[in-house]
Amino acid sequence: MSEPAAGPGYSKNELMIAASARLLGGARNCFVGVGLPNIVCNLAQHTVAPELQLIYESGVYGARPERLPLSIGDPTLATGATAITSMYELFAYYLQRGLVDVAFLGGAQIDRHGNLNTTVIGDYEHPTVRLPGSGGACEIAIHAKRILVIMRQAPRSFVDRIDFRTSPGHSGDPAHDAARGWTGNGPTDVVTDLGTYVFDAATGEMTLVTLHPGVTMEDIRANMGWEPRVADDVGQTPSPSAEEMRLIRDVLDPQGIYTR
Amino acid sequence: MQDAVRDLVRDGDTVAIEGFTHLICFAAGHEIIRQRRRDLTLARMTPDVIYDQMIGAGVASKLIFSWMGNPGVGNLHAVRRRVEKADPAPLELEEYSHFGMVSRYMAGAARLPFFPIRSYYESDIPRVNPKIVPMTSPYDPDDEVYVVPALRPDVSIVHAQRADADGDTQIWGLLGCQKEAALAADRVIVVVEEVVPEAVIRRDPNRTVIPGAVVDAVVEEPFACHPSFTQGYYDRDNAFYLEWDRIAKDPATLDAWLAEWVHGLANHREYVEKFGDAHWDRLRPEPALSGEVDYGRYA
Numbered sequence: 001m002s003e004p005a006a007g008p009g010y011s012k013n014e015l016m017i018a019a020s021a022r023l024l025g026g027a028r029n030c031f032v033g034v035g036l037p038n039i040v041c042n043l044a045q046h047t048v049a050p051e052l053q054l055i056y057e058s059g060v061y062g063a064r065p066e067r068l069p070l071s072i073g074d075p076t077l078a079t080g081a082t083a084i085t086s087m088y089e090l091f092a093y094y095l096q097r098g099l100v101d102v103a104f105l106g107g108a109q110i111d112r113h114g115n116l117n118t119t120v121i122g123d124y125e126h127p128t129v130r131l132p133g134s135g136g137a138c139e140i141a142i143h144a145k146r147i148l149v150i151m152r153q154a155p156r157s158f159v160d161r162i163d164f165r166t167s168p169g170h171s172g173d174p175a176h177d178a179a180r181g182w183t184g185n186g187p188t189d190v191v192t193d194l195g196t197y198v199f200d201a202a203t204g205e206m207t208l209v210t211l212h213p214g215v216t217m218e219d220i221r222a223n224m225g226w227e228p229r230v231a232d233d234v235g236q237t238p239s240p241s242a243e244e245m246r247l248i249r250d251v252l253d254p255q256g257i258y259t260r
Numbered sequence: 261m262q263d264a265v266r267d268l269v270r271d272g273d274t275v276a277i278e279g280f281t282h283l284i285c286f287a288a289g290h291e292i293i294r295q296r297r298r299d300l301t302l303a304r305m306t307p308d309v310i311y312d313q314m315i316g317a318g319v320a321s322k323l324i325f326s327w328m329g330n331p332g333v334g335n336l337h338a339v340r341r342r343v344e345k346a347d348p349a350p351l352e353l354e355e356y357s358h359f360g361m362v363s364r365y366m367a368g369a370a371r372l373p374f375f376p377i378r379s380y381y382e383s384d385i386p387r388v389n390p391k392i393v394p395m396t397s398p399y400d401p402d403d404e405v406y407v408v409p410a411l412r413p414d415v416s417i418v419h420a421q422r423a424d425a426d427g428d429t430q431i432w433g434l435l436g437c438q439k440e441a442a443l444a445a446d447r448v449i450v451v452v453e454e455v456v457p458e459a460v461i462r463r464d465p466n467r468t469v470i471p472g473a474v475v476d477a478v479v480e481e482p483f484a485c486h487p488s489f490t491q492g493y494y495d496r497d498n499a500f501y502l503e504w505d506r507i508a509k510d511p512a513t514l515d516a517w518l519a520e521w522v523h524g525l526a527n528h529r530e531y532v533e534k535f536g537d538a539h540w541d542r543l544r545p546e547p548a549l550s551g552e553v554d555y556g557r558y559a
Contacts, residue, residue, distance in 0.1 A: 034332065057358060058280050058434045070498050071331040073281020075491050078433040079548050086435045087280060087305075088366055091359040096378050119355075124388050130343040135306075135327035136358040139379040168382035182381065 008213065010240050012193045013259045014248055015212055017043060018240035020150050020191045024049045024102065031055045031095070031103035031140055036150050038069050039248070039258045040104070046247050053082070055100060057136045059090045068253050091136065095143045098183040103144035105137050105187075106151050109162040112206050112226050114149065114169025114187035114199060116141070117162040124164060134166050141167035146188045153192035158224035170204030177204060194219055196237055205229050210237040261451070261484075261528060264477035265291045268447045273414040274301040274324075276445065277310060280436030281331060282491060285419040285451045286310050287484035287528040293317040294522055303413055305361045305437065309487065309504045312336040315351065316514045317522070322352040324411070326361040333501050337508035347511075355389060360408045362437045367410035368444025376405040416445035418470070419485050421492065423450050424458040427475025430467040432550075433491025439469040451479045453493050465555075483532050483540065494543040 008015075017040050024030060024044035032041045032054050042065065045052045054063040058073040062082025069077055078084055085093070094100060107116035108131050118137055122128035141147060147169075151157060169187050171177055177186065186204070190197040195211045207229045208220060213236055220228055240248070253259050269275060269292055277285055289310040292300075296319070302311055303324040308331055314320060316338030328336055342351035356364065363375040376395065386392040386406065397403035418438040423429040429450050431438060442448045450470060455478060461468060482493075487500035507517045525531050532540070 058282070059436070060434070071281055071496070073331070073434055073496075075282070075433065075489055075495060075545070078282075078491055084433065084435060086362075086439065087358065087437050088362045088440060091362060092377075096359070119384070124384075127344055130340050132327050132329040133325065133355050134357040134383070134385060138357045138383045138385060139359045139377070142379065142381055165382070165384045171382070180381070 008239065010245060011259055014240055014245065015237065016150060016191050016193060017248060017259070018244045019196055019237050020148065021244070022048055023148055023189050023191070024052060027052055027102045029053050029055060029099050029101045031057070031100045031144055032072065033104040033106065034072050035106070036258055037104035038072070039252055040150070042068065042252050043244065043247055046251070047244065055090070055094060057087070057090060059085045059087050061085065061090075061094065068257065070257070091139060095136075095139060096183075098143065098145075100140075100144040102146045102148060103140045104148050104150060105141060105167060106149060107137075107166065109157055109159050110149065110151060110190070111159060111162050111169070112229075113172050113204050114147070114190070114206065115162055115165050116149070116167040116169065117164045119164040119166045121163055137167040141169070141184065141186070143183045145184055147184065147186060149187055149190040151190065151192055153194045153220075153223040155223055155225055158226075160225040170199060172204055174202065174204060194223060198231075200229060203229075207231055208234060210235045212237045213239060261287060261291045261479050261481055262295075264449045264479050265295055268449055268476055269295075269297055269415050271297055272299045273297075274303055276303040276411075276413040276416045276441050278304060278416065278418055278437055278441040279485070279488060280306060280434055281496070282434035282436060282489060283419040283431070283438060283485055284308070284310055284488035285417050285484050286486060286488060287481050287531070288417045288449065288451060289314050290522045290528065290531070292319055293518065303411060305358055306331070307336065307339065309336075309501060312338045312504070312508055313518070313522075315339050315342060316508065316511075317518055318349075320351070321349075322354065324354045324356075326356045326358045330501055330505060332498070333505050335505075337505070338511075338514060341511070354391070355385065356392065356408060357385065360392065361411075362440060364408050364411035365437050365440035365444045367408070368412045369440045372410055374407040374409050376407050378405055380406040411444055413441070413445040415447045415449065416441045417449045417451065418442050419451045419490065420470070421452065421490060422454045422456045422460070423452045423470075423475075423478050424461045424472065425455055425478060426458070426472035427470070427478045428458070428461045428468055428472040429470035429475070430461060430464070431469050432467060435469065442470045443474055448475045449477045449479060450475050451481050451484050453480075453482055453484075453490055455480045481528050484528055486535075486543075489543075492545065492548075494540065495545055497543060
């Protein structure tokens with residue numbers, strides 16, 4: 001892959017974090033996942049979404065972590081939160097009831113319609129790789145009004161056919177999707193280490209809208225298992241701003257746990 | 261702990277050691293390994309390092325779960341060896357989602373046969389687990405839900421901050437499904453940082469999550485959750501979770517770890533002493549007290 005032309009002064013993860021955080025502008029109730037979403041949501045709370053209520057499947061509503069949480073069950077999420085519920089209440093009264101505006105999901109495999117596999121690579125009974133499983137993903141995919149996906153792009157993860165559908169995305173048939181009657185509208189955005197995508201309203205298909213600085217269409221094609229649908233006016237993903245970089249490096253993750 | 265495990269955990273049992281990141285009773289898992297229980301069905305929403313240790317030690321033949329992994333680190337190597345390579349023996353899996361697992365405990369706790377949820381639509385999970393069944397609402401032919409069967413563990417082991425001698429148990433911080441797992445089980449072991457007088461419990465009844473009426477044994481075992489945590493008592497030992505990744509990768513280092521840290525020690529007190537005071541001092545948080553509420557006195 002070609003390196004960005006100018007020495008970027010930020011890592012791939014930092015670019016993904018900043019690009020993802022901007023997608024949370026105006027969001028209120030956000031279901032936070034493991035890994036990068038942790039820092040994405042914390043950055044958004046400091047920038048585009050000061051009203052953001054962080055919801056963790058561990059039962060926390062309105063977390064105000066004083067340190068960067070290392071897991072979705074970190075004790076810093078409990079201290080100072082708005083509410084802590086049992087896990088049944090969190091899934092039933094918050095998620096299933098329809099209170100979650102936006103949620104993050106990821107996986108080992110994704111297809112062009114945003115269906116996600118976090119269960120197995122290979123055959124279910126005799127897997128090549130046994131993955132963690134659903135966790136809350138298959139119900140989050142149904143109930144959160146919007147799903148944002150953050151994943152690194154590679155031929156083995158952006159595949160024509162996923163080996164197992166843990167969490168449903170779009171079906172490819174908008175009439176079918178509209179008739180589902182789910183609270184959620186499925187995945188709306190995908191942020192990778194190469195670019196950003198939205199889902200086409202007519203086909204429910206992942207559509208490239210921006211390339212990260214220095215990334216070419218060849219890089220995109222080399223790292224996905226299907227011929228990508230591309231927006232008419234593909235732009236460049238804005239680099240992280242000085243303020244975003246200051247927050248990421250000095251305030252949120254001074255040890256570089258999520259950013260290296 | 262030795263007595264509780266000896267008297268209440270039997271070969272072939274379905275055992276749930278719950279706790280979502282928080283309040284995972286590693287000390288109980290270690291005692292089950294030490295007493296060489298066999299052929300257990302282990303249930304847990306999030307099999308993590310404790311079940312990797314137990315499954316690596318050979319106590320279990322089946323796992324019921326919704327997410328397995330070393331949170332924030334990666335895989336469970338011992339579990340994966342058994343699932344992917346049947347090394348050294350196969351491990352049967354029965355998997356749900358988080359909402360499905362908590363709902364199974366809800367049904368078990370309420371002695372209902374099953375529980376309806378809106379999940380699993382267009383997912384492959386029901387295809388590989390026929391116990392997850394679609395059901396049409398009896399009140400609306402167009403409304404389909406999925407139902408999951410009640411989970412009734414033979415034994416549930418839950419950790420908590422404190423309980424009285426009768427087992428009336430109080431928890432704060434992340435609640436997980438400690439209440440539901442305890443109430444669903446036939447036998448219940450509550451492990452606490454501190455056994456407190458009944459008056460302490462009665463001063464704040466809203467914080468009581470498990471009534472002593474369902475508890476068979478109360479064990480006072482400080483630091484029993486390490487490397488998991490107990491809110492207000494000690495932090496999660498994230499370095500150990502990272503270290504476990506290295507230990508479990510190779511069956512030989514895993515066996516050596518079990519020999520040194522489980523079989524080589526008589527009980528959890530020796531485990532605590534072996535780490536040394538400085539280790540525990542590092543994990544102790546600064547205080548952050550809740551305000552008090554006034555229940556009022558109505559004499």
